[in-house]
Amino acid sequence: MTDHRWSELAAAYALDAVDAPERAEFAAHLADCGVCRSELQSFRDVAGLLALALPAATPAPGLRDRVLAEARRVRPIGRPTAWLWLAAAASLVLALVAGYGYWTTRADGIALRGVLDSTRARLDSTSRLLAAILDSTVGTADLAATGKPPSMRLFWNRARNVVVVAAFELPPAPAGRTYQLWAIKKGQAPVSLGTFNTGPGGRAVVTLRMPGGFKPDLSAVTEEPAGGSPQPTQQPFLVGSWQGGG
Amino acid sequence: MGALLKPPIVMASQQEHLPPAGADHALVERMAAGDERALGELYDRLGRTAYALAVAIVRERADAEEVVADAFGQAWRTADQFDPGRGSVGAWLATITRTRALDLVRAQGRRNRALARAAHEGDAGVAAPLSHAGDAPDRGVERQEARRLVGRSLAELPEPQRRVIELAYFGGLTQTEIAAELREPLGTVKTRMRAGMEKLRGALAPLLTREGP
Numbered sequence: 001m002t003d004h005r006w007s008e009l010a011a012a013y014a015l016d017a018v019d020a021p022e023r024a025e026f027a028a029h030l031a032d033c034g035v036c037r038s039e040l041q042s043f044r045d046v047a048g049l050l051a052l053a054l055p056a057a058t059p060a061p062g063l064r065d066r067v068l069a070e071a072r073r074v075r076p077i078g079r080p081t082a083w084l085w086l087a088a089a090a091s092l093v094l095a096l097v098a099g100y101g102y103w104t105t106r107a108d109g110i111a112l113r114g115v116l117d118s119t120r121a122r123l124d125s126t127s128r129l130l131a132a133i134l135d136s137t138v139g140t141a142d143l144a145a146t147g148k149p150p151s152m153r154l155f156w157n158r159a160r161n162v163v164v165v166a167a168f169e170l171p172p173a174p175a176g177r178t179y180q181l182w183a184i185k186k187g188q189a190p191v192s193l194g195t196f197n198t199g200p201g202g203r204a205v206v207t208l209r210m211p212g213g214f215k216p217d218l219s220a221v222t223e224e225p226a227g228g229s230p231q232p233t234q235q236p237f238l239v240g241s242w243q244g245g246g
Numbered sequence: 247m248g249a250l251l252k253p254p255i256v257m258a259s260q261q262e263h264l265p266p267a268g269a270d271h272a273l274v275e276r277m278a279a280g281d282e283r284a285l286g287e288l289y290d291r292l293g294r295t296a297y298a299l300a301v302a303i304v305r306e307r308a309d310a311e312e313v314v315a316d317a318f319g320q321a322w323r324t325a326d327q328f329d330p331g332r333g334s335v336g337a338w339l340a341t342i343t344r345t346r347a348l349d350l351v352r353a354q355g356r357r358n359r360a361l362a363r364a365a366h367e368g369d370a371g372v373a374a375p376l377s378h379a380g381d382a383p384d385r386g387v388e389r390q391e392a393r394r395l396v397g398r399s400l401a402e403l404p405e406p407q408r409r410v411i412e413l414a415y416f417g418g419l420t421q422t423e424i425a426a427e428l429r430e431p432l433g434t435v436k437t438r439m440r441a442g443m444e445k446l447r448g449a450l451a452p453l454l455t456r457e458g459p
Binding site for chain 2: 008011012014015016017018019020041042043044045046047048049050051052053054055056057058059060063064066067068070071072120121124127128131159160
């Protein structure tokens with residue numbers, strides 16, 4: 001193998017078996033060491049196969065339906081559905097009115113489930129965002145007018161064709177209007193990456209798609225009629241060029 | 247092992263029940279786009295392996311089904327985070343399932359009981375029942391081959407090495423906890439774990455070749 005002193009830890013780390021202090025050290029070390037990263041990856045691949053050594057087992061036939069029913073309840077993208085909160089709130093009201101312990105307990109259960117689901121969804125969406133931004137393939141673009149607000153910072157994850165947009169001090173678009181982000185390759189027509197709007201605080205964090213294989217030089221933002229336009233209908237008020245990334 | 251190394255396109259034409267690994271990735275992409283049928287297909291392909299893993303960790307059928315439902319739910323919600331450069335869909339789902347299962351065991355405070363059983367199950371270890379497994383055998387040749395190879399490779403490890411790996415992976419123990427459980431010096435546990443994993447890596451090499459990141 002390698003005489004690298006850290007490589008002793010890679011196998012155990014892949015099995016999630018390193019004790020806390022060493023685990024933190026090794027995790028920090030991984031950030032700068034390609035040898036250990038690839039060792040770890042190969043041991044993770046090994047660990048990922050271990051389940052195949054187990055005796056085959058057949059779950060109850062209803063499990064498939066349960067998995068699909070769960071999926072219908074929670075969409076993969078976006079926030080948990082509002083009805084869950086409504087259901088929780090309605091049950092709580094009912095419990096207060098009826099005043100029976102039974103209802104209270106049941107409503108608490110439903111409310112907790114709602115909180116849990118929404119927390120889980122928020123965590124998922126946060127980690128999705130972090131994963132998109134913290135990647136070696138990420139290029140960035142700073143969009144500004146003339147050094148004054150508003151401004152935007154874009155993170156383009158080239159591996160996943162995703163652009164995370166963070167807008168600052170940008171007042172919400174007027175009624176019937178929207179902001180539209182463009183990707184521009186010099187000498188070609190701008191390509192729309194999608195529309196977005198900011199909240200009352202002038203901030204927005206949204207994730208848009210970059211067409212696969214497209215390598216723009218610049219990005220720009222225009223204000224467009226609601227729904228967006230096929231091509232910009234006015235001069236962009238924010239422009240910036242893309243930097244870095246694989 | 248020749249069958250394992252055939253290009254995916256050949257495997258695809260041979261097996262309707264087991265599309266190639268690239269097909270798993272395509273399923274996950276469809277899931278990320280919200281296609282429920284893709285989730286159903288992924289379940290048909292990997293559900294039983296996930297269930298077997300959950301059973302090995304939680305040791306109760308009902309709990310294991312709960313774990314599998316949770317794990318597929320998480321896979322569904324986070325499908326767009328799947329990164330094929332970091333491993334196969336099967337490994338990704340196994341990680342999710344294992345984590346959920348260990349969470350459940352810990353939440354129920356059943357850890358010690360499950361562990362004690364795992365530690366003292368004897369020389370056979372978790373892989374032992376493989377020989378009489380098969381109330382619903384895999385029809386996919388590739389996966390059958392993979393099962394056979396992984397089962398054999400694990401079974402062929404020296405028993406002390408296999409045990410520390412199983413306690414870590416299926417029992418969720420750290421090296422210090424394993425040392426305490428087995429009443430062995432920590433250094434011994436570390437050496438065994440490392441040696442066992444290296445042997446497995448060598449033995450499983452035919453299954454580990456994958457497209458670069």
